[in-house]
Amino acid sequence: MSGDGAGPVDAGRGPSADPLSERVRAKSAALWGAVGGFAFLVLAQGYLLIGGVGDLPVGYAGLFAIAGAIAVASGGLAYVTEHRLHAKRRT
Structure with a gap:
């Protein structure tokens, strides 16, 4: 104890x-x-x-565009819902 009146220091947070x-x-x-x-x-x-x-209706460029759209959508959904799940303590 240092005696300076300060509480314990949590160095990791x-x-x-x-x-x-x-x-x-x-x-x-x-x-x-x-x-x-x-x-x-x-x-x-x-x-x-x-x-x-059969073949896919889009080429490789189309697949990357769809993957980008899915990445944006799933990232957006994760950002919007994460705090709600955390508030309900389901994470």
Whole structure:
């Protein structure tokens, strides 16, 4: 005890360690967006490798555009809903 009147110092936590801070929510949403986009690309590649019923109606550029749209949508949904799930203690 230092006797200076200050409480115990929590060296591992600061203002940025708040689980609901904007920076943490944005990083989490970006990672979920990447997961969604890459998952779509993996599924599309698996479909192409197996042969599927036919070819996909879009080329590779179209697949990347769709994956980008899915990444933005899943990242946006993650950003919007994360604080709600955390408030209900379901994370």
